[in-house]
Amino acid sequence: MSPAVAVLRRELRSYFVTPVAYVFLVIFLVLSGILTFYVGDFYDRGIADLQPFFVMHPWLYLILVPAVSMRLWAEEAKSGTQELLLTLPINLWQAMLGKFLAAWIFVGLALLLTFPVWITVNYLGSPDNGIIIAGYIGSWLMAGAFLAIGACLSTVTSSQVVAFILTAVVCVLLILAGQSQVLDFFQGALPRRLVNGVAHLSMLRHYEAIARGVLDVRDLLYFVLTIAAWLTAGVLVLDMKRSH
Amino acid sequence: MIETDKLTKRYGHLTAVDALSIYAEPGQVLGLLGPNGAGKTTAMRMIAGFLAPTSGTARVCGHDVIKEPLKARRALGYLPEGAPSYGEMTVREFLVFIMRMRGLRSDVGRRRFDDVVSHLQLEEALGVSVDTLSKGLRRRVGLAQAILHDPPVLMLDEPTDGLDPNQKHAVRRLIDTMARERTILISTHLLEEVHALCNRVVIIAGGQLRADATPAELEARSRYHGAVSFSAQGSGISQEMLGRLPQVAGIEVDPLDGRITVFPKPGERILEPVETLLRQQGLEISEIQLERGRLDEVFRQITLGAETETQA
Numbered sequence A: 001m002s003p004a005v006a007v008l009r010r011e012l013r014s015y016f017v018t019p020v021a022y023v024f025l026v027i028f029l030v031l032s033g034i035l036t037f038y039v040g041d042f043y044d045r046g047i048a049d050l051q052p053f054f055v056m057h058p059w060l061y062l063i064l065v066p067a068v069s070m071r072l073w074a075e076e077a078k079s080g081t082q083e084l085l086l087t088l089p090i091n092l093w094q095a096m097l098g099k100f101l102a103a104w105i106f107v108g109l110a111l112l113l114t115f116p117v118w119i120t121v122n123y124l125g126s127p128d129n130g131i132i133i134a135g136y137i138g139s140w141l142m143a144g145a146f147l148a149i150g151a152c153l154s155t156v157t158s159s160q161v162v163a164f165i166l167t168a169v170v171c172v173l174l175i176l177a178g179q180s181q182v183l184d185f186f187q188g189a190l191p192r193r194l195v196n197g198v199a200h201l202s203m204l205r206h207y208e209a210i211a212r213g214v215l216d217v218r219d220l221l222y223f224v225l226t227i228a229a230w231l232t233a234g235v236l237v238l239d240m241k242r243s244h
Numbered sequence B: 001m002i003e004t005d006k007l008t009k010r011y012g013h014l015t016a017v018d019a020l021s022i023y024a025e026p027g028q029v030l031g032l033l034g035p036n037g038a039g040k041t042t043a044m045r046m047i048a049g050f051l052a053p054t055s056g057t058a059r060v061c062g063h064d065v066i067k068e069p070l071k072a073r074r075a076l077g078y079l080p081e082g083a084p085s086y087g088e089m090t091v092r093e094f095l096v097f098i099m100r101m102r103g104l105r106s107d108v109g110r111r112r113f114d115d116v117v118s119h120l121q122l123e124e125a126l127g128v129s130v131d132t133l134s135k136g137l138r139r140r141v142g143l144a145q146a147i148l149h150d151p152p153v154l155m156l157d158e159p160t161d162g163l164d165p166n167q168k169h170a171v172r173r174l175i176d177t178m179a180r181e182r183t184i185l186i187s188t189h190l191l192e193e194v195h196a197l198c199n200r201v202v203i204i205a206g207g208q209l210r211a212d213a214t215p216a217e218l219e220a221r222s223r224y225h226g227a228v229s230f231s232a233q234g235s236g237i238s239q240e241m242l243g244r245l246p247q248v249a250g251i252e253v254d255p256l257d258g259r260i261t262v263f264p265k266p267g268e269r270i271l272e273p274v275e276t277l278l279r280q281q282g283l284e285i286s287e288i289q290l291e292r293g294r295l296d297e298v299f300r301q302i303t304l305g306a307e308t309e310t311q312a
Helices: A003-017 A020-039 A051-055 A057-069 A071-079 A081-086 A092-112 A115-124 A129-154 A160-176 A180-187 A192-201 A203-211 A217-243 B040-048 B069-074 B091-101 B106-119 B135-147 B165-178 B191-197 B215-220 B236-244 B271-281 B295-311
Strands: B002-011 B014-020 B029-033 B055-060 B076-079 B153-157 B183-188 B200-205 B208-213 B228-232 B248-253 B260-264 B285-290
Touching: A003 A020, A003 A092, A003 B091, A020 A051, A020 A057, A020 A092, A020 A115, A051 A057, A051 A129, A051 A203, A057 A071, A057 A092, A057 A129, A057 A160, A057 A203, A071 A081, A071 A092, A071 A129, A071 A160, A081 A092, A092 A129, A092 A217, A115 A129, A129 A160, A129 A203, A129 A217, A160 A203, A180 A192, A203 A217, B002 B040, B014 B040, B014 B208, B029 B040, B029 B191, B040 B055, B040 B076, B040 B153, B040 B183, B055 B069, B069 B076, B076 B135, B091 B106, B091 B135, B106 B135, B135 B153, B135 B165, B165 B183, B165 B191, B183 B191, B191 B295, B200 B215, B200 B295, B208 B215, B208 B295, B215 B295, B228 B271, B236 B248, B236 B260, B236 B271, B271 B285
Parallel strands: B029 B183, B029 B200, B076 B153, B153 B183
Antiparallel strands: B002 B014, B002 B055, B200 B208, B228 B260, B228 B285, B248 B260
8 A cells, every 4th residue: 555545544544533523523514504594695595506505615614624734744743753754665745645635535524414405405496416516526626725725834833723823824815815805905006917816816716616617627727736736835845844 | 784974964053963974784783872962863863864964875775865765764664762653543553554654565564563562562552542651662662663564774762761670671672682683773872771782882972973882892991991999998008009009000999988999000900919919918808890991981081072172
């Protein structure tokens, strides 16, 4: 078995031996429910789709994803197991990928457990299930991007709290980058192309495009590249720390 | 085989390891000795591939740790300082994880697993989570992890640190039995360990190599090497007589228990003349001893010498 798979299995298991995983799952499911039904006006809209459900996900992830990713490297640095892990025959990429995938699978599981919402909407009406599937894919990709950011920032510190805060800050910036208020603010000060560039960086814009049911290659590519870029950055940080 | 070639690690202005070149071959237990902060752990971390050297390199079984890191690590079993392991896993899970990381096939792996577990007497701890283990057991789990893949080279950073005397003894016996076909590098600041385990010693201080010798050679450097010490009654007179012996360089009396140590001139053997003299004097000797040399004294001499040098 590849050492990356060994790391993945160990990480995934470690989520479930502590109560953290269950607490996370419960909070995720409860919050996604509350936000959908109360804040998102699920019933009053009178439309059988999961738009109110998916719209809330970026904000939900903002709090919950850093909580999952903060421990990935910070904990190992703190407890000294990083020295054990990185002197085993594994390269940094395999270790990073194993950890990231474990976290991504875990969040994917949380996402899958929201299936009662999907059942509900199918019971109440006849939604376009293709759009819903696209929404789930988009949501999972966005979670992956957040996790990659978290995995990277978890390498820079041995404090999980610091890793959490850094990740949340970067994620909120990436969400807000596409909001019209933010763009308007920059409109006067920056050249138009730069403002457009900032807008393209926004998680929200690409996520919403996918969640509307439009699976554009560019939006998919955005998430894949974001994940790859942040994981690469994380590996570089680890490598830099090695040579100090 | 472990070989370092001008291995150097700098942190800004601080040089933690300074052009360290050491060599250890199969069958050898090389002790890396030095005061705390001498650079032992940093040197080991570079050999293990956890830290990248600023310059120089190291080879494990001929594999360069920079150019062929994975091959070097496969040949190496490493117990990091403090024997870190994943606290939330049980001992069994932890060792299985290491087996997977090492890519041990299940049939070979199972046999090694059983071997190592019985060797280190971990049977009863297998189902217990690492967090709840005692310090001694945790150290043994760390050792198990290091030898699971039957590596030709073993590197142990302070393997007996924090263990009680019985546990120390057990760990030393284990290292001893493993030493025959393997290359073993252990770091320690315990001098007793050198006697008990090592057939060669490298002393470093301030990141630099200060001595590379066998324990016996080091002892020979001691002022006490070849000295004769004894306890006797009414030895006040004999001191003067002893001082007149042509082979004797000096005499010291322990102010606490009155034990007398007689130092030889270089190259002289003084046990016999001293004994004869004492007998002639008709002194009642309760005990007499030929000293091999004191490692702690040599250690101090070598490492403190280094410090004053760097200060100057």
